[in-house]
Amino acid sequence: MIYIQQLRERYQLTIGYLGTIVIGIGIALLIPLLIVPIYKGEVEQIKYFLIPSVFSIVLGYIIRKANLDKEATLTLHEGGVIVVFAWFITIIISATPFILSGQLNFTQAMFESVSGWTTTGLSVVDVTKTPNTFLLWRSIMQFLGGAGLAVVMLSAIIGPHGLGLYNAEGRSDKLLPDVAKSTKLIMTIYLSYIVAGIVLYIIAGMNWFDAINHAIAALSTGGFSTKVDSIGEFNSVAIELITIVLMFLGTINFAAHFLLLKGEIKRFFKIGEIRFMFFILSLAIPITIVIALLGIYNTLGKTIRVGVFELVSALSTTGFSTVGYEGWPSFAIFIMIALMIIGGGAGSTAGGLKQYRVYIMLKSLIWNLKGYLVPRNTVRQEYVIRPEGKYYVPKKHIVEITAFATIYFIVYVIGVLIMLAYGFPLQESMFEFASTLGTVGLSVGITSPDTPVLILWSQILGMMLGRLEFFVFFFAGVKIIRDTKLMATSFKR
Amino acid sequence: MIYIQQLRERYQLTIGYLGTIVIGIGIALLIPLLIVPIYKGEVEQIKYFLIPSVFSIVLGYIIRKANLDKEATLTLHEGGVIVVFAWFITIIISATPFILSGQLNFTQAMFESVSGWTTTGLSVVDVTKTPNTFLLWRSIMQFLGGAGLAVVMLSAIIGPHGLGLYNAEGRSDKLLPDVAKSTKLIMTIYLSYIVAGIVLYIIAGMNWFDAINHAIAALSTGGFSTKVDSIGEFNSVAIELITIVLMFLGTINFAAHFLLLKGEIKRFFKIGEIRFMFFILSLAIPITIVIALLGIYNTLGKTIRVGVFELVSALSTTGFSTVGYEGWPSFAIFIMIALMIIGGGAGSTAGGLKQYRVYIMLKSLIWNLKGYLVPRNTVRQEYVIRPEGKYYVPKKHIVEITAFATIYFIVYVIGVLIMLAYGFPLQESMFEFASTLGTVGLSVGITSPDTPVLILWSQILGMMLGRLEFFVFFFAGVKIIRDTKLMATSFKR
Ligand SMILES: [K+]
Numbered sequence: 006m007i008y009i010q011q012l013r014e015r016y017q018l019t020i021g022y023l024g025t026i027v028i029g030i031g032i033a034l035l036i037p038l039l040i041v042p043i044y045k046g047e048v049e050q051i052k053y054f055l056i057p058s059v060f061s062i063v064l065g066y067i068i069r070k071a072n073l074d075k076e077a078t079l080t081l082h083e084g085g086v087i088v089v090f091a092w093f094i095t096i097i098i099s100a101t102p103f104i105l106s107g108q109l110n111f112t113q114a115m116f117e118s119v120s121g122w123t124t125t126g127l128s129v130v131d132v133t134k135t136p137n138t139f140l141l142w143r144s145i146m147q148f149l150g151g152a153g154l155a156v157v158m159l160s161a162i163i164g165p166h167g168l169g170l171y172n173a174e175g176r177s178d179k180l181l182p183d184v185a186k187s188t189k190l191i192m193t194i195y196l197s198y199i200v201a202g203i204v205l206y207i208i209a210g211m212n213w214f215d216a217i218n219h220a221i222a223a224l225s226t227g228g229f230s231t232k233v234d235s236i237g238e239f240n241s242v243a244i245e246l247i248t249i250v251l252m253f254l255g256t257i258n259f260a261a262h263f264l265l266l267k268g269e270i271k272r273f274f275k276i277g278e279i280r281f282m283f284f285i286l287s288l289a290i291p292i293t294i295v296i297a298l299l300g301i302y303n304t305l306g307k308t309i310r311v312g313v314f315e316l317v318s319a320l321s322t323t324g325f326s327t328v329g330y331e332g333w334p335s336f337a338i339f340i341m342i343a344l345m346i347i348g349g350g351a352g353s354t355a356g357g358l359k360q361y362r363v364y365i366m367l368k369s370l371i372w373n374l375k376g377y378l379v380p381r382n383t384v385r386q387e388y389v390i391r392p393e394g395k396y397y398v399p400k401k402h403i404v405e406i407t408a409f410a411t412i413y414f415i416v417y418v419i420g421v422l423i424m425l426a427y428g429f430p431l432q433e434s435m436f437e438f439a440s441t442l443g444t445v446g447l448s449v450g451i452t453s454p455d456t457p458v459l460i461l462w463s464q465i466l467g468m469m470l471g472r473l474e475f476f477v478f479f480f481a482g483v484k485i486i487r488d489t490k491l492m493a494t495s496f497k498r
Numbered sequence: 499m500i501y502i503q504q505l506r507e508r509y510q511l512t513i514g515y516l517g518t519i520v521i522g523i524g525i526a527l528l529i530p531l532l533i534v535p536i537y538k539g540e541v542e543q544i545k546y547f548l549i550p551s552v553f554s555i556v557l558g559y560i561i562r563k564a565n566l567d568k569e570a571t572l573t574l575h576e577g578g579v580i581v582v583f584a585w586f587i588t589i590i591i592s593a594t595p596f597i598l599s600g601q602l603n604f605t606q607a608m609f610e611s612v613s614g615w616t617t618t619g620l621s622v623v624d625v626t627k628t629p630n631t632f633l634l635w636r637s638i639m640q641f642l643g644g645a646g647l648a649v650v651m652l653s654a655i656i657g658p659h660g661l662g663l664y665n666a667e668g669r670s671d672k673l674l675p676d677v678a679k680s681t682k683l684i685m686t687i688y689l690s691y692i693v694a695g696i697v698l699y700i701i702a703g704m705n706w707f708d709a710i711n712h713a714i715a716a717l718s719t720g721g722f723s724t725k726v727d728s729i730g731e732f733n734s735v736a737i738e739l740i741t742i743v744l745m746f747l748g749t750i751n752f753a754a755h756f757l758l759l760k761g762e763i764k765r766f767f768k769i770g771e772i773r774f775m776f777f778i779l780s781l782a783i784p785i786t787i788v789i790a791l792l793g794i795y796n797t798l799g800k801t802i803r804v805g806v807f808e809l810v811s812a813l814s815t816t817g818f819s820t821v822g823y824e825g826w827p828s829f830a831i832f833i834m835i836a837l838m839i840i841g842g843g844a845g846s847t848a849g850g851l852k853q854y855r856v857y858i859m860l861k862s863l864i865w866n867l868k869g870y871l872v873p874r875n876t877v878r879q880e881y882v883i884r885p886e887g888k889y890y891v892p893k894k895h896i897v898e899i900t901a902f903a904t905i906y907f908i909v910y911v912i913g914v915l916i917m918l919a920y921g922f923p924l925q926e927s928m929f930e931f932a933s934t935l936g937t938v939g940l941s942v943g944i945t946s947p948d949t950p951v952l953i954l955w956s957q958i959l960g961m962m963l964g965r966l967e968f969f970v971f972f973f974a975g976v977k978i979i980r981d982t983k984l985m986a987t988s989f990k991r
Pocket residue numbers: 124125126226227228322323324444445446
């Protein structure tokens with residue numbers, strides 16, 4: 006009975022923390038209103054943000070007051086529970102402006118909200134008819150869901166010494182000893198990149214509104230665009246180059262940025278995951294261009310531009326595009342699918358299996374083969390270079406990564422099967438769900454306002470599983486069910 | 499220098515063993531001629547078998563005489579080298595009847611030969627125009643490549659305590675302490691099954707020639723048929739049922755047969771891999787029928803018949819079919835692809851990743867998830883049931899299986915890309931190469947006499963890698979290259 010009592014108190018504490026998060030969302034909802042003085046025609050949009058904002062702030066305040074408010078450190082388990090609860094509240098509140106304004110129905114609004122917060126960038130809105138306040142709100146969700154939620158919630162609440170899955174993702178704790186300090190540092194770095202991106206975009210010819218939205222979307226590997234044809238609308242080499250750089254910066258491990266910024270370029274390029282990323286691209290880009298893309302575009306220059314941009318966008322899981330893929334041969338589409346499944350850097354805002362995991366699996370394969378060739382008592386040098394230095398890879402680490410890859414493929418296959426069951430072709434289904442689960446956001450057309458509701462919901466779930474990492478979900482889910490049962494049982498007595 | 503001398507002697511010994519194998523192939527080439535007295539019209543085919551047969555026997559005899567002939571036990575490494583050399587000689591000699599008779603060109607003949615020996619069953623011959631002696635020769639290759647080569651060469655030469663890959667495949671050594679004895683036992687069991695299959699087929703209405711060929715092809719999970727429409731040609735429920743049972747028997751681990759035959763049915767159904775196989779089928783068959791196949795065939799009965807037969811054929815990697823897949827929705831095709839990639843039982847003549855490996859990966863995932871839920875110092879019960887009993891799975895075992903799965907996927911992706919580069923659609927390419935690498939033999943049409951030569955050769959390589967297991971190949975290849983260099987260097991001095 007004492008345990009049950011404790012459990013209740015802990016949950017009250019957990020809910021108290023949730024209150025703070027809800028207040029935060031309420032404040033975030035006010036940000037899009039900052040541009041109303043400039044776009045005066047959007048005055049009537051104010052209420053769609055103000056109502057949920059006030060509601061959230063009041064609700065959050067009540068939640069916090071009604072529950073324990075004293076300082077206390079959360080345990081690992083509680084951190085997981087908060088993350089899941091916070092996500093549900095966050096995405097529902099974030100969907101309300103779309104619903105209130107009548108632009109989207111509930112499912113579509115939830116889809117857009119989840120796509121934003123997970124930095125996926127798949128969309129069911131028509132950007133040509135969407136007010137600028139809403140376009141900015143989409144970008145804010147991506148920023149908070151990327152740098153914000155990733156860093157603040159996952160790092161600060163679950164903690165850097167938490168779950169094995171952190172280890173499995175190759176986060177680099179040693180470089181970031183102090184969570185609060187490093188969170189601040191990461192946010193500073195991110196904001197600096199974004200400001201730099203905005204300035205460069207404006208120099209390259211974008212207007213300030215497009216520049217803000219695209220810089221945020223590129224760096225958070227989000228990929229929402231204010232244009233129907235995404236980056237392709239600008240048809241500018243300079244803008245494409247800026248975007249490619251921002252996408253790279255967005256998809257790189259936070260810890261690797263420290264090396265970059267400290268000017269330790271040599272150490273930066275020794276990181277296994279970084280080398281692996283450039284290895285993949287230097288293999289995939291020329292092959293795809295030569296075998297599949299030659300002859301599709303007028304000039305060789307255009308072909309190379311397209312090949313580089315789309316493949317970087319896919320691997321970094323950003324999801325910007327400069328062309329449509331209707332005329333692309335299956336060869337190129339298959340390469341894109343493979344890159345989207347591999348995904349971006351570990352410890353970044355990107356999605357997918359993560360380059361680090363794939364790299365470890367390939368390394369493990371090589372170690373395995375070598376194992377047959379050297380005498381049994383040879384000392385093995387089974388390490389990889391991570392941002393913080395050499396890391397000797399234990400078998401347990403490989404087993405955890407395998408578990409992750411296994412569940413990733415299972416969810417992928419189920420997602421594809423759901424699309425197939427609705428009669429979509431295999432190639433399109435494989436592309437679209439790889440894009441969904443990898444939080445990439447590229448589309449070959451399955452995702453639209455007319456998409457069957459069940460597919461949209463399977464995509465919502467896929468994006469969340471892909472972004473939150475399955476184990477957090479599983480972990481918190483089991484704890485919530487267990488605790489609920491326990492409390493319910495004690496209540497009956 | 500002493501080492502070099504020894505190395506030469508060892509290679510002479512290895513080559514001596516090869517001589518024996520070449521003589522064996524020469525004798526096998528005579529078997530199809532046994533039916534000439536019955537099919538008298540095929541007298542003129544005799545020379546196409548007799549010439550390579552005599553050539554092989556003489557060549558084998560010379561090889562054996564010219565090299566050391568004394569008794570000696572081969573080491574592990576030499577076993578691997580023999581397997582690879584023996585395969586190359588075997589498939590070349592086996593292709594000659596097709597070339598001599600002018601039925602196929604060199605590439606096609608090699609394809610047919612490799613397809614037979616690897617028990618794949620993809621074919622570039624037109625069975626309606628192929629003499630019976632050649633049809634029987636195809637079945638004999640499957641029998642020898644299945645039960646014969648698998649058991650005799652891999653078990654006897656490499657030995658049951660050999661390579662880690664054996665362990666990785668979950669071979670059950672404890673049940674089979676004596677290699678020679680167990681080889682004999684396995685051959686006896688196999689031949690009994692085949693005889694039983696022939697008798698049942700004849701009772702069900704097949705003629706004796708079709709019965710022989712189909713019984714062999716089913717049990718060796720080979721899938722070559724004497725009919726264009728494979729088992730579908732007979733349109734008989736009884737024949738389909740017999741075939742399903744034979745396919746199951748063919749795809750089950752050798753060691754599991756011992757339990758079956760000893761009447762230990764309960765223990766048999768406790769084997770993890772067996773339960774997993776039935777689990778997959780009991781999930782995949784009803785889902786595929788309900789979602790994808792309803793309405794395609796006239797009656798519900800026919801639909802169920804087709805669903806069960808094709809899915810068992812795919813998972814067991816046999817490759818018989820009763821229908822074409824032109825009208826099948828992508829949902830069903832995708833399920834078939836997944837089943838072909840999973841593949842048959844470990845320690846059988848089947849191909850694919852192997853059910854055992856997939857089972858271990860899923861178990862590992864479950865153990866991983868459980869690991870987050872139980873206190874850290876809890877004693878874990880991480881074992882699976884193999885035919886010989888409980889097996890506590892070490893992390894090393896899981897890492898080896900992961901390495902295998904990784905290389906399997908890499909080869910699969912490359913194979914698919916080659917087909918895509920020739921302009922074949924994604925769905926067809928994924929199906930055809932899953933079938934190739936898994937030595938299944940089902941086709942959606944890419945494999946034909948008109949297939950581009952490069953694709954045929956990539957399939958030849960795929961079938962061999964799929965059948966021989968990558969590590970044997972790699973292992974022997976590296977040894978041969980190293981030793982050759984060593985001997986060449988010593989020669990220069
Ligand atoms: K994205």
